[in-house]
Amino acid sequence: xxxxxxxxxxxxxxxxxxxxxxxxxxxxxxxxxxxxxxxxxxxxxxxxxxxxxxxxxxxxxxxxxxxxxxxxxxxxxxxxxxxxxxxxxxxxxxxxxxxxxxxxxxxxxxxxxxxxxxxxxxxxxxxxxxxxxxxxxxxxxxxxxxxxxxxxxxxxxxxxxxxxxxxxxxxxxxxxxxxxxxxxxxxxxxxxxxxxxxxxxxxxxxxxxxxxxxxxxxxxxxxxxxxxxxxxxxxxxxxxxxxxxxxxxxxxxxxxxxxxxxxxxxxxxxxxxxxxxxxxxxxxxxxxxxxxxx
Amino acid sequence: xxxxxxxxxxxxxxxxxxxxxxxxxxxxxxxxxxxxxxxxxxxxxxxxxxxxxxxxxxxxxxxxxxxxxxxxxxxxxxxxxxxxxxxxxxxxxxxxxxxxxxxxxxxxxxxxxxxxxxxxxxxxxxxxxxxxxxxxxxxxxxxxxxxxxxxxxxxxxxxxxxxxxxxxxxxxxxxxxxxxxxxxxxxxxxxxxxxxxxxxxxxxxxxxxxxxxxxxxxxxxxxxxxxxxxxxxxxxxxxxxxxxxxxxxxxxxxxxxxxxxxxxxxxxxxxxxxxxxxxxxxxxxxxxxxxxxxxxxxxxxxxxxxxxxxxxxxxxxxxxxxxxxxxxxxxxxxxxxxxxxxxxxxxxxxxxxxxxxxxxxxxxxxxxxxxxxxxxxxxxxxxxxxxxxxxxxxxxxxxxxxxxxxxxxxxxxxx
Numbered sequence: 054x055x056x057x058x059x060x061x062x063x064x065x066x067x068x069x070x071x072x073x074x075x076x077x078x079x080x081x082x083x084x085x086x087x088x089x090x091x092x093x094x095x096x097x098x099x100x101x102x103x104x105x106x107x108x109x110x111x112x113x114x115x116x117x118x119x120x121x122x123x124x125x126x127x128x129x130x131x132x133x134x135x136x137x138x139x140x141x142x143x144x145x146x147x148x149x150x151x152x153x154x155x156x157x158x159x160x161x162x163x164x165x166x167x168x169x170x171x172x173x174x175x176x177x178x179x180x181x182x183x184x185x186x187x188x189x190x191x192x193x194x195x196x197x198x199x200x201x202x203x204x205x206x207x208x209x210x211x212x213x214x215x216x217x218x219x220x221x222x223x224x225x226x227x228x229x230x231x232x233x234x235x236x237x238x239x240x241x242x243x244x245x246x247x248x249x250x251x252x253x254x255x256x257x258x259x260x261x262x263x264x265x266x267x268x269x270x271x272x273x274x275x276x277x278x279x280x281x282x283x284x285x286x287x288x289x290x291x292x293x294x295x296x297x298x299x300x301x302x303x304x305x306x307x308x309x310x311x312x313x314x315x316x317x318x319x320x321x322x323x324x325x326x327x328x329x330x331x332x333x334x335x336x337x338x339x340x341x342x343x344x345x346x347x
Numbered sequence: 348x349x350x351x352x353x354x355x356x357x358x359x360x361x362x363x364x365x366x367x368x369x370x371x372x373x374x375x376x377x378x379x380x381x382x383x384x385x386x387x388x389x390x391x392x393x394x395x396x397x398x399x400x401x402x403x404x405x406x407x408x409x410x411x412x413x414x415x416x417x418x419x420x421x422x423x424x425x426x427x428x429x430x431x432x433x434x435x436x437x438x439x440x441x442x443x444x445x446x447x448x449x450x451x452x453x454x455x456x457x458x459x460x461x462x463x464x465x466x467x468x469x470x471x472x473x474x475x476x477x478x479x480x481x482x483x484x485x486x487x488x489x490x491x492x493x494x495x496x497x498x499x500x501x502x503x504x505x506x507x508x509x510x511x512x513x514x515x516x517x518x519x520x521x522x523x524x525x526x527x528x529x530x531x532x533x534x535x536x537x538x539x540x541x542x543x544x545x546x547x548x549x550x551x552x553x554x555x556x557x558x559x560x561x562x563x564x565x566x567x568x569x570x571x572x573x574x575x576x577x578x579x580x581x582x583x584x585x586x587x588x589x590x591x592x593x594x595x596x597x598x599x600x601x602x603x604x605x606x607x608x609x610x611x612x613x614x615x616x617x618x619x620x621x622x623x624x625x626x627x628x629x630x631x632x633x634x635x636x637x638x639x640x641x642x643x644x645x646x647x648x649x650x651x652x653x654x655x656x657x658x659x660x661x662x663x664x665x666x667x668x669x670x671x672x673x674x675x676x677x678x679x680x681x682x683x684x685x686x687x688x689x690x691x692x693x694x695x696x697x698x699x700x701x702x703x704x705x706x707x708x709x710x711x712x713x714x715x716x717x718x719x720x721x722x723x724x725x726x727x728x729x730x731x732x733x734x735x736x737x738x739x740x741x742x743x744x745x746x747x748x749x750x751x752x753x754x755x756x757x758x759x760x761x762x
Contacts, residue, residue: 067567075561169391176653177395179587181619184595191597197567200595272595273560274587274617278392282560317552317564322526324564325555 060318063196068314070194074203076310077210078265082283083290083302084214085261088221091297092234092254095145096153098161100287101280102168103259106133107266108275109171112180122185122271129267130260137259141252149251164280171277179276206268213264214303221299230254289332295345305343380680381421384668385449387439387464388479390428393557393584394456396613398479401661402454404650405703409668412646412702418676425449429460431557436460437467444471450684451476451671454664458482458529462489469493473687476671478663481582481609482532483750486714490757493687495694497715498663498704499631501529502750504608505536507629507721507743509578512606513544517576520606521569522551523562523589525581530556533580533608549574554581562589566596575604582609587617594622611658615724615736623736624726631719632659632704633737643702656734657703666704670694707745712757719748 056062082104089097110132111125120128140163148155188202221227233240233247241247266280273279290309294301309328316327323330335343386406388398403426410422425443429436436455443449444467451474455461461480468475468491475494477485483502485494520541524530530553538548549572552565566589569577577598579589586607593605607614610628634644634656643665647657657665674694675683683690695709707717722737730736752760 061571064568064571067571068564071561071564071567074563172391172395174653176613176655177389177391177393177399177584178397178613178617179584181617181622183619183621191595198570198597198601200597202595203563272592274584274591276393276584276617278584279560282558314564318568321552321554321565323555325558 064318065315067197068318069311070197070199071203072311072314073307074207074310075313076307077207078269078283078306079287079290079310080214080303080306081210081265081268082262082287083294083306084217084299085258085265086287086291087294087297087299087302088217088261089255089258090291091299092230093145093251094149094153094234095156095160095255097255097258098157098284099140099164099167100160100259100262101282101284102164103133103137103262103280104266104269104283105171105277105280106136106167107263108182108270108273108279109175109180109266109277110263111267111270112182112275115182116180122267125270126264126267130263133263133266134256134260138252138256140259141255145255146248146251164284168277168281175277177276177278179274179279182270182275184271202271206272209268210265213261217261218299218303286328289328293328293332293335293342295342298342298344298346301342301344380419381423382451382672382675382680382684383423383425383447383449384451384453384671385425385427385440385443385447386453386664387427387429387436387443387460388454388456389431390426392431394431394479394582396617396655397583397611397658398454398456398660398664400652401655401657402479402664404652405647405657405661405665406453406668407650408643408647409665409701410672413669413672413676415672415676420672420676420680422672429455429457431457431460433459433463437463440464440467444468444473450474450687453477453667454479454660456480456660457527458484458532459527461485462528465489465491465494468687471687474671474691476664476667478667479660481529483536483755484528484532486710486712487750487755487757490712490755490759492713492759493691494713495667495691495709495715496713497667498659499609499629499719500714500749501533501536503631503719503748504629505533505540507719507741507748508606508608508627509537509540510544511627511721511741512576512604513541513546515604517604517606518544518546519574520546520548520576520578521572521574522548522578522580523565523569524551524553525556525585526553527556529582530554530580534578537578537580537606537608554585556581556585559585560588562592563596565589566593566598570596570598570601570603575602576606577603578606578608580608583611583614586610587614590614590618590626591622611660612734612736613655613658616655616734620725620727620730620736623724626724627721627740628724629719629721630659630737631717632657632662633720633722633739635735635737636720636739637705639702639705662703666699666701666707669701669703670699710752710760712752712755712760714749714752716745716749718745719743 110129114120191200294305316324427439456479458480478498483500485496524534615623699707721741
């Protein structure tokens with residue numbers, strides 16, 4: 054068996070693949086954060102809770118209404134996105150004129166409240182959610198056993214990232230959004246309803262988090278703290294990629310997933326810390342992040 | 348911390364209000380006849396369902412069932428959330444003992460926190476009744492005359508579950524270990540049994556705690572070691588995620604067996620029988636074990652959070668407080684509060700007996716002894732109703748289940 058740095062090559066390929074899968078979640082979540090920060094200038098700390106809500110709404114749809122995975126993939130983002138619209142309308146929209154810190158504190162608090170409510174209602178162990186029958190099973194790749202579902206997650210995540218990037222960079226709607234970020238007063242003067250666009254942007258960012266939550270439901274235990282575990286890592290991803298940079302967050306998401314995967318082979322004890330080490334180094338060398346504009 | 352402060356404040360406010368309504372001499376008499384129990388556990392993280400508010404419900408049930416109020420003993424309860432962090436747990440313990448006159452620290456899951464609390468309670472000569480931490484060091488190298496380890500420990504889990512797996516032909520092992528005191532102790536104790544039975548440990552991987560949600564990398568490493576058994580030296584949410592992802596990666600379909608070395612009934616409930624069926628686990632309590640456990644469960648069920656059935660950690664809290672309050676009633680509150688060591692010695696001197704954990708004894712090293720049960724998780728077809736999850740495979744008598752008293756290196760029993 055061939056070895057690379059004393060580790061069997063097949064094992065290393067396996068970890069590369071698993072790293073990409075985890076990276077897909079990081080990319081999807083950091084994408085939503087980047088969209089919200091890029092357009093609204095709000096650091097959305099509720100994102101982890103909204104990811105968790107996506108998974109829980111999928112579970113509720115199945116448990117109470119018998120609605121399965123495929124519909125949940127559509128409905129859960131819409132439902133959670135709508136709660137995002139309500140939060141933006143009633144709370145966040147009042148903070149646009151203030152310092153970033155206020156938005157951060159507000160969304161952090163809202164996230165804690167949502168997690169607490171779910172914890173009181175559903176406990177900490179989580180709910181069972183099975184992989185849909187169409188995506189069960191696994192491929193034997195020779196070097197590892199690859200569950201079909203994880204392959205699906207990577208493909209969907211890449212498609213979603215690409216679609217979001219296209220909408221923002223290549224469509225008219227995207228150009229309005231970008232213009233509104235630069236100079237909201239001027240865009241409004243052209244007859245475009247900027248506040249509504251902000252609301253919908255936040256709703257869409259939240260829907261992306263919920264979408265990732267539904268994707269995660271069959272893999273991770275659907276529990277109230279599932280978002281809190283991820284959100285800190287995802288913030289590091291956004292900071293490394295460059296705050297608000299969509300391309301940056303996607304590339305960094307996948308890249309850091311891979312780095313974390315390799316750390317799990319070479320020095321597993323450090324796998325929870327390695328992303329923050331990378332963050333520290335990047336901030337020292339490029340304070341605006343890898344893809345950020347200083 | 349915020350929860351702890353809030354609860355402590357509420358408790359204090361309620362107590363002040365109650366005293367305010369009483370004549371001064373009655374209030375003084377009541378204060379003199381009050382013992383204070385501090386339940387310190389995980390109220391908000393991955394171990395919440397295996398102890399958390401469920402332990403609080405069981406303690407309140409014990410206070411009621413013990414009938415000490417009729418004998419003039421007043422019991423106050425405070426609750427703290429240690430967030431699985433030794434620094435937070437130590438701070439709360441010191442505040443409780445130094446400022447709030449707490450007599451007993453109870454429950455304390457997460458071995459790293461439990462070991463820190465163990466030291467503080469000993470320094471202050473109070474009482475530490477541990478139900479939910481697993482490390483066998485609490486009655487071994489770090490044993491204390493102020494501590495009783497009530498419900499389970501890593502040695503007993505390793506011997507019962509690990510021993511059963513080796514007997515069934517699982518003679519090569521790979522461990523996925525939570526990287527802190529508990530995981531290390533469970534891995535160490537299980538490895539001992541595997542080697543003693545002629546088996547081999549092929550490797551282990553230490554997973555960061557808390558904060559690991561994806562175990563697929565570790566499972567793939569375990570699989571590529573070609574070990575027959577993957578030992579999960581973790582607990583709560585970590586165990587759930589490990590088992591769920593092992594099913595996804597087809598680990599068991601290739602003949603590798605999973606050994607969930609510490610699994611609770613709430614974990615099985617969360618996984619669902621479809622995923623959990625066939626796993627074996629070791630517990631010292633199961634709600635459907637006999638008439639007494641069923642009666643206990645019926646009584647406490649209305650106050651359990653979210654319809655959970657009590658698990659062994661929570662039942663252990665009930666049992667420990669039943670025994671403690673019985674001892675307090677016999678000694679009288681002033682004597683029981685005066686010295687933690689004396690009260691613990693008195694508790695050790697008599698057998699324990701309650702509905703949840705049945706009959707037991709407490710050894711000089713602080714280990715509470717009782718029979719230990721090896722269960723297999725039922726298949727969906729075998730399960731006849733809600734929470735009907737286990738079938739009993741084997742009962743190990745107390746004397747064989749736990750580490751022999753001389754082998755733990757505990758200073759209290761060294762000749």
